[in-house]
Amino acid sequence: MRTKKQIVSAHPQTRELTPLEYVILGFLAIKPQSGYDIINNFELGVYRASASTGSIYPVLKRLEKLELIGSTLEVVYETRPRKVYTLRPAGEQLLDEWLRRPPSMQEVIEEYDIAMHKFLVAEYRLSRAEVLEWLDAYEQVVTASLALRSAIIKATRGEGLSLHAQLINRAMEFEIDARLAWIKDSQARLRSTL
Amino acid sequence: MRTKKQIVSAHPQTRELTPLEYVILGFLAIKPQSGYDIINNFELGVYRASASTGSIYPVLKRLEKLELIGSTLEVVYETRPRKVYTLRPAGEQLLDEWLRRPPSMQEVIEEYDIAMHKFLVAEYRLSRAEVLEWLDAYEQVVTASLALRSAIIKATRGEGLSLHAQLINRAMEFEIDARLAWIKDSQARLRSTL
DNA sequence: ATCGTCATGTAACGTGTTACATGATTGT
DNA sequence: ACAATCATGTAACACGTTACATGACGAT
Numbered sequence: 230m231r232t233k234k235q236i237v238s239a240h241p242q243t244r245e246l247t248p249l250e251y252v253i254l255g256f257l258a259i260k261p262q263s264g265y266d267i268i269n270n271f272e273l274g275v276y277r278a279s280a281s282t283g284s285i286y287p288v289l290k291r292l293e294k295l296e297l298i299g300s301t302l303e304v305v306y307e308t309r310p311r312k313v314y315t316l317r318p319a320g321e322q323l324l325d326e327w328l329r330r331p332p333s334m335q336e337v338i339e340e341y342d343i344a345m346h347k348f349l350v351a352e353y354r355l356s357r358a359e360v361l362e363w364l365d366a367y368e369q370v371v372t373a374s375l376a377l378r379s380a381i382i383k384a385t386r387g388e389g390l391s392l393h394a395q396l397i398n399r400a401m402e403f404e405i406d407a408r409l410a411w412i413k414d415s416q417a418r419l420r421s422t423l
Numbered sequence: 424m425r426t427k428k429q430i431v432s433a434h435p436q437t438r439e440l441t442p443l444e445y446v447i448l449g450f451l452a453i454k455p456q457s458g459y460d461i462i463n464n465f466e467l468g469v470y471r472a473s474a475s476t477g478s479i480y481p482v483l484k485r486l487e488k489l490e491l492i493g494s495t496l497e498v499v500y501e502t503r504p505r506k507v508y509t510l511r512p513a514g515e516q517l518l519d520e521w522l523r524r525p526p527s528m529q530e531v532i533e534e535y536d537i538a539m540h541k542f543l544v545a546e547y548r549l550s551r552a553e554v555l556e557w558l559d560a561y562e563q564v565v566t567a568s569l570a571l572r573s574a575i576i577k578a579t580r581g582e583g584l585s586l587h588a589q590l591i592n593r594a595m596e597f598e599i600d601a602r603l604a605w606i607k608d609s610q611a612r613l614r615s616t617l
Numbered sequence: 618a619t620c621g622t623c624a625t626g627t628a629a630c631g632t633g634t635t636a637c638a639t640g641a642t643t644g645t
Numbered sequence: 646a647c648a649a650t651c652a653t654g655t656a657a658c659a660c661g662t663t664a665c666a667t668g669a670c671g672a673t
Contacts, residue, residue: 247660265624273579275591278532284661286626309624309669338472339536345591352587385467393546396612397469397539400605407601411594418590441632459652478633480654503641503652 246323248343250288252276254316254324255350257298261315264289275345289314297323325354331366337374361419368412375405440517442537444482446470448510448518449544451492455509458483469539483508491517519548525560531568555613562606569599 246254256267256274264285271280289312292298297320304310316324328351336344344367351360378401382390390398440448450461450468458479465474483506486492491514498504510518522545530538538561545554572595576584584592 249661263624264626273575278529281662282624282626283628283663290626311624335472345594349587349591352585381467391546392613392616393543396605396609397543399608400539400602403601403605404598407597408594411590411597414593414597415590418586422586443633457652458654475634476652476654477635477656484654505652 246327247288248340249284250292251324251327252343252346253285253288253292254297254320254327255346257314257316258321258324258350258353261313263303263311263313265311275349276342292320295319321354324350328354329359329363331363332370334370334374334377337367337370357419357423361416364412364416364419368409371405371408371412375402440521441482442534443478444486445518445521446537446540447479447482447486448491448514448521449540451508451510452515452518452544452547455507457497457505457507459505469543470536486514489513515548518544522548523553523557525557526564528564528568528571531561531564551613551617555610558606558610558613562603565599565602565606569596 253267256262256270262270264282268280268282268285272278289298289300293300293314297317298314299317300312300314302310303313328347332344332347348360348363351363355363378398382398447461450456450464456464458476461483462474462476462479466472483492483494487494487508491511492508493511494506494508496504497507522541526538526541542554542557545557549557572592576592
């Protein structure tokens with residue numbers, strides 16, 4: 230009586246890129262570099278503190294097969310040859326589309342690191358006006374997340390929140406206030422250095 | 424010329440629990456409940472906004488096999504029977520040990536949700552004095568993370584940070600200030616309601 | 618000599634999600 | 646009748662980490 234599962238083929242040629250793949254496109258937009266460079270730049274960046282060889286090298290291979298990036302073998306005597314990757318037009322286009330996409334609720338709540346990486350890369354790919362637009366959209370979603378949280382809390386009212394649950398709600402308020410303050414501050418700085 | 428990889432057996436009986444397993448122990452410490460309850464309580468909690476059946480039910484099975492939790496089949500007429508799970512002594516002990524463990528740098532930087540879940544559950548398992556100790560330790564790690572970031576920035580000085588990179592550093596300062604303010608606030612409130 | 622760093626890569630594994638199945642009961 | 650909710654569960658998959666291999670160079 231077993232029924233076969235309908236597994237939809239993954240369409241590897243046309244599927245949406247994974248976050249890590251977009252992040253790597255972003256690193257290459259900042260500067261053409263090798264897999265080794267990318268791994269070491271992770272600690273300087275804002276997306277994860279580290280990355281493993283087992284994730285970076287396969288991703289670079291995939292992106293190259295998709296013709297989103299290209300590589301040149303940089304051979305210098307007395308050094309191991311390095312494979313330096315560069316963005317190709319199709320990769321630039323896909324990256325820009327990703328950067329311009331307004332942040333989702335999920336990105337604001339659970340993927341803060343991705344949002345910040347986008348902001349970092351945006352300097353090299355978007356115009357000042359587009360960055361300001363993105364910040365406006367980001368601010369709206371942060372404000373909406375506060376409203377969402379309030380709604381959830383109101384829904385549980387009646388049971389009465391425990392002391393620690395109340396304190397955690399304060400933590401979220403502090404966090405959201407800090408982000409809104411940062412947005413205001415950044416908008417002002419970006420406008421003043423036009 | 425192939426050499427076999429030395430794969431260390433995973434010792435499933437004695438291995439460290441995964442974060443999700445500890446988180447579920449924590450939910451059961453707050454209140455005995457079913458897998459379905461746990462999934463629905465995720466949005467009220469602070470660890471992830473959602474959880475899938477494919478992760479929760481297998482974890483509950485594993486924890487029961489390890490004798491960390493027990494289940495009673497709650498049969499009420501006119502309702503589907505629910506499997507209500509409860510912490511067993513071994514589970515309580517393991518959970519308490521986890522809650523008392525001072526937060527690591529990784530927990531502060533990348534696993535804020537886990538830290539907050541611990542704080543939520545701590546109300547039900549630790550004494551007020553232990554919670555205050557935990558907050559002290561948490562404060563120290565937050566301060567240390569600020570110092571770590573400063574060190575990394577100083578190391579890259581010379582190249583000169585880009586405008587967006589500077590703004591992101593400000594975002595981190597805002598974030599850390601907010602967390603430190605919350606810690607101070609919470610300590611005061613916890614002390615005043617002894 | 619041996620260690621640390623540069624540099625690229627793969628095999629096995631762990632762990633969570635997606636998408637399914639099942640089936641009863643309650644609301645429209 | 647039909648959808649939504651309650652409630653538990655599994656198979657296939659996606660994605661990243663750990664731990665390995667390889668090999669050359671510079672420093673102690």
